[in-house]
Amino acid sequence: MPKNRPGPTLADSRGRPRARRRPRWVPILLVLAVVGTAAWFGARFLIQSVVNPQCTIRAGGITETFDPDQTANAALVAALSIKREMPPRAATIALTTAFQESKIRNLRYGDRDSLGLFQQRPSQGWGTKEQILDPVHATNAFYDALEKYQGYETADITKIAQRVQKSGFPEAYRDHEGQGRVLASTLTGHSPAGLTCRLDAVRTSVTPQRVAADLSQQMGVTSVRPGESTLTVTAPDRTTAWAVAQWAVARAEIYGASTVSVGERVWDRAAGDEGWSAGPDGTTVTIHLG
Structure with missing residues (x-):
């Protein structure tokens, strides 16, 4: 039978190097780093997912925001005033009206048979349903009616918009003159660099x-x-x-x-x-x- 070997002496135990322990705070830092990185990427994704595309217009000390659908329609309305060689005031009146009537959206519904950007009614001679839902036709029809009134260039926007539209809420146009002015000034080129859009x-x-x-x-x-x-x-x-x-x-x-x-x-x-x-x-x- 093998002889029992003597255990290590006190001197042997003292001389043997001990394994270094990792400081307790190292794994904590690693966990915090992983969690922090994940939180940063998660927050970034969340922000990007909840911030909707929008356009900002600044002119004359006024700042307004719209979504891309509104600005696209507004640009068409302003562009047609330029093509027709009408003053920017015409675009202001048209855009103020469109904002009140539809929030500058080409709606397929409305009060009674009202439709489109200006909520025009086929029964009132603005055109067929298909024509009114064509923003080019609808806008030209509005400008045709506007040009019949002499002095519209200096007339009160609310009063002239009501004469064209014959709305049941004539004073409501006044609430949106600010949006109409800033859109018209920028989109007719009189306020350079006034429009920027954040898009996907x-x-x-x-x-x-x-x-x-x-x-x-x-x-x-x-x-x-x-x-x-x-x-x-x-x-x-x-x-x-x-x-x-x-x-x-x-x-x-x-x-x-x-x-x-x-x-x-x-x-x-x-x-x-x-x-x-x-x-x-x-x-x-x-x-x-x-």
Whole structure:
């Protein structure tokens, strides 16, 4: 039988190196780091998921926010006033009216047979249901009626809107003059760089030819050179250039525009709320799609 071996002496025990213990706070820090990272990514995702796309317009010391559908319709209304060579006041009246009637949405319903941006009624001679639901027809019909009243350029907006619309709530238009003014001033090009939009990433885009056709139909601008994925517009003056540029930003959700530039000033879809870059502007507008 093997002999029992003596255990370690006191001297042997003291001389043997002990394994170092990891400080208790190290795993705590690791857990906190993991939790913190997960929380940061979770908060970022949550913020991105709850912050809806919106457009902000600043002009004359007034700031208003709208969703992309509203600004797209508003840009069309303002553009048609430019095509018809009407003063910005006409766009203010039209946009004030549309905001009161539909919140500038092309509604397929309304009081009795009212429809569309201006809640026009087929039974009152504004056109067929299909025509009224065409924003171009509806807006031109409003401007046709507006031009029949001499002095509308200086008339009280509420009174002239009521004469055109014959609403059951005539004083309600007065509540939305601020929105009408800021939209008209910006979208007719009189408040440069006044509009910026925070939008989701581009999912689909239309052809430059489609944008050129809409620009011609809505604003009457035909000095356009379509490229493979860009559209270059040579405007006759700086005001028109900004009207074209802000029309493109306002309708960027429809067209899939990623950048719009006026000279060296650029609106970048990826920049979120940062707005237009600094730099000299001009009369050349470039719209990049996709």
